[in-house]
Amino acid sequence: MAIVVFVLMVGSILFHFWTPWYLTPIASNWGSIDTAIDVSFWVCGAVFIAINSFLVYCVFRYRNTRAHYEPENARLEKQLTLWTSVGVALLLAPGLYAWAQFVNVPENVSVMEAVGQQWQWSYRFPGRDGVLGTTEVQSISDDNPFGLNPADPYGRDDVLISDSTVHIPVGKPLKMVLRSKDVLHDFFVPQFRARMNLVPGLVTYFWFTPTKTGTFEILCAQLCGVGHYVMRGTVIVDDESTYETWLNMQPTFAQASASAQ
Numbered sequence: 001m002a003i004v005v006f007v008l009m010v011g012s013i014l015f016h017f018w019t020p021w022y023l024t025p026i027a028s029n030w031g032s033i034d035t036a037i038d039v040s041f042w043v044c045g046a047v048f049i050a051i052n053s054f055l056v057y058c059v060f061r062y063r064n065t066r067a068h069y070e071p072e073n074a075r076l077e078k079q080l081t082l083w084t085s086v087g088v089a090l091l092l093a094p095g096l097y098a099w100a101q102f103v104n105v106p107e108n109v110s111v112m113e114a115v116g117q118q119w120q121w122s123y124r125f126p127g128r129d130g131v132l133g134t135t136e137v138q139s140i141s142d143d144n145p146f147g148l149n150p151a152d153p154y155g156r157d158d159v160l161i162s163d164s165t166v167h168i169p170v171g172k173p174l175k176m177v178l179r180s181k182d183v184l185h186d187f188f189v190p191q192f193r194a195r196m197n198l199v200p201g202l203v204t205y206f207w208f209t210p211t212k213t214g215t216f217e218i219l220c221a222q223l224c225g226v227g228h229y230v231m232r233g234t235v236i237v238d239d240e241s242t243y244e245t246w247l248n249m250q251p252t253f254a255q256a257s258a259s260a261q
């Protein structure tokens with residue numbers, strides 16, 4: 001039994017280092033989230049090794065001994081309470097630190113919206129005025145799939161991307177505003193280390209700064225129906241000028257509704 005536990009322990013540790021499913025290389029500013037994950041691995045790993053080594057030792061050392069019944073041991077309980085508290089604090093602290101940054105959007109941020117529906121993504125940029133126009137569920141129609149309020153002047157220049165592929169500029173903080181037309185979805189790009197649920201009836205958000213150019217996959221990370229697995233998109237992180245060129249070729253709401261009539 002001691003050998004089985006020992007092999008399981010060593011095998012688990014080796015698997016952690018040799019696994020083919022480790023984190024993808026990071027492509028955003030959220031190194032603090034990777035740090036939180038790393039600290040969790042170190043804390044859990046240390047406790048895992050300590051407990052299993054102790055178990056192996058006891059099983060082997062006391063193999064022919066009958067255990068004593070000892071229900072109370074104040075000194076041991078104090079030690080366990082103390083070290084468990086230290087462990088829990090170490091697990092929580094880096095995550096709380098990262099979360100405080102995650103929910104505080106910087107001032108100079110640009111805005112983009114991702115809209116989820118069963119089972120596709122579409123996107124909206126605020127246009128020249130930098131402000132996303134208001135939307136309302138009643139306005140959603142075949143000609144107005146984003147549900148923009150036709151009376152809102154801020155919405156006229158909004159750039160609409162009715163495609164699952166979107167471009168964003170590298171090195172600039174971006175606030176992702178999220179809206180769902182039907183059920184819970186979740187906008188997730190593994191390399192950005194950031195994600196957030198899309199909740200029908202709410203506008204949720206998060207922010208990040210892409211740090212590498214390249215093509216990344218957008219996943220829906222919330223089981224949202226039978227087509228959940230096909231709900232994928234592509235985000236292409238461009239340099240500023242490539243992004244601007246692309247953006248200028250996309251239709252605004254005013255243009256889209258004019259051509260729909």
Ligand SMILES: [Cu+2]
Nearest residue numbers: 185220224231
């Ligand atoms: Cu989904």
